[in-house]
Amino acid sequence: MGSNPTPSASARIPAVLALGRGFGQTAAMGVPAVSVLIIVHNRAGTIAAAVRSVLAQTFTNLELVVVDDGSTDKTAEVVAGFTDPRVRLVRTMPNQGIPLARNRALAEARGRYIAWLDSDDVCHPERLQVQHDYLQRHPCTDMIGSAARKIQANGTLMTAGRVPFRSHDEIRALLLFRSAFQQSSIFGRAEAIRAVPYDPAFPVCEDVDMFARFTDRFSAENLPKFLIARRIHPGQTIRSNVERIIERQMLISGRALARLKIAHDDEDLRRHVILGGCFGNQISDELIGWSEGWFERIRGANRKHSLYQEAALTRVFDLIVMKAALRWVMADAGKIGQFARLAHRHPEGLVALGKDAAMPILPVKGRPSAAALRPFLKG
Known part of the structure; x- marks a missing residue:
């Protein structure tokens, strides 16, 4: 696409x-x-x-x-x-x-x-x-x-x-x-x-x-x-205006979903935004379960209207769902088995999470180095 x-x-x-x-x-x-x-x-x-x-x-x-x-x-x-x-x-x-x-x-x-x-x-x-x-x-x-x-x-x-x-x-x-x-x-x-x-x-x-x-x-x-x-x-x-941010992001995402001609209600739109933003304790089992079916609707609509490159859309969703799942499992270690099954279905998301964790400390990929930032950090 x-x-x-x-x-x-x-x-x-x-x-x-x-x-x-x-x-x-x-x-x-x-x-x-x-x-x-x-x-x-x-x-x-x-x-x-x-x-x-x-x-x-x-x-x-x-x-x-x-x-x-x-x-x-x-x-x-x-x-x-x-x-x-x-x-x-x-x-x-x-x-x-x-x-x-x-x-x-x-x-x-x-x-x-x-x-x-x-x-x-x-x-x-x-x-x-x-x-x-x-x-x-x-x-x-x-x-x-x-x-x-x-x-x-x-x-x-x-x-x-x-x-x-x-x-x-x-x-x-x-x-x-x-x-x-x-x-x-x-x-x-x-x-x-x-x-x-x-x-x-x-x-x-x-x-x-x-x-x-x-x-x-x-x-x-x-x-x-x-x-x-x-x-x-x-x-x-972002920390003091969470509800206002969700509401404004709903407008932005809603415009894009309208171009894809996806039928949705306010609850779908709110879930979409919370999933994308990983808003703290608002990540739930229900949201994770809903997300995969929702993405299939997005992918199907995109195949009809060709607004996004499909491979890029899939990579993005893989990272979004795995970031949300990471917060979910950090709050409840008992969900590690479900997290592993989700990672198996979204491997590129797991790789992207690893890059997020590793890149800041790699001596080559992380250049320009952190040392030059330290003189500006106070005051």
Whole structure:
């Protein structure tokens, strides 16, 4: 089965020519190659580390635009304390919310490429160089993400990480269920990213909504390199807004299921989202049992409408069901036999789980190394 096609060569020619014409002009005018964008609201305790990690990049032809979205703490004061001329602080009052703040940052950006970073995350010093060089070598790719390490709230770098699906077809298939990128790792061509603005109707999951719409129009990939590190703390949106996230993700997944013309009710849709997101204690025997029949309906519909590459769709489902089952068996070791039988039916999912566990600590595959992240982890 074929996936949704990437833009045709003829459709891409104007953008490519414009980019080519702009190289000499932008260099002469002093326009940066990359605009790194951070939006922030009341993150005085972490914003300095995020900014330092950008200013320490080996790729130096950049600007850093920080949109302080109505902070009431000392966030703006911390950012203003950086004297590097590449840093530009933009303040909005009152708080506009994440989607509008992201769109404001995009409007302020001058670079040929856009790189996002969340205000409580940090990036590896080689991040921009690696991502910039990759898009230079791959002119038909519009946006890339990367793997991510994790940081405990106390600033300790964890061995755990997330290794994303790499190919455009797998990314599109995963977005049927959940996010396929780490927002802090996004790097792309400015003209493509601006063509898909963030939707104010999504105060949460605004990134997942954008990714789903973006990959319907443009080509996207993930790099298997740990280029960012994400802080895990109680104040994260994903931890404090679970029900809102489920509700917004239901809208995103519901759009995709409608295109597949799958008849479903709200309970099916909620189960679909909980399965994809592995929402803690909401994984149950009933959900795991339901999931395989549900996927057969998805696969059958896709064979009729050819919206996703079938092999990619199967690989994605195998990982999703095995991740859900892992949480299920961790909560009840007595289910290990059922877990083994499920793994036998979904072997690629078990392999993918192993990669998630092993990749962050492998000395070669895990490069750029974790050591270069540690100077930014505190403060």
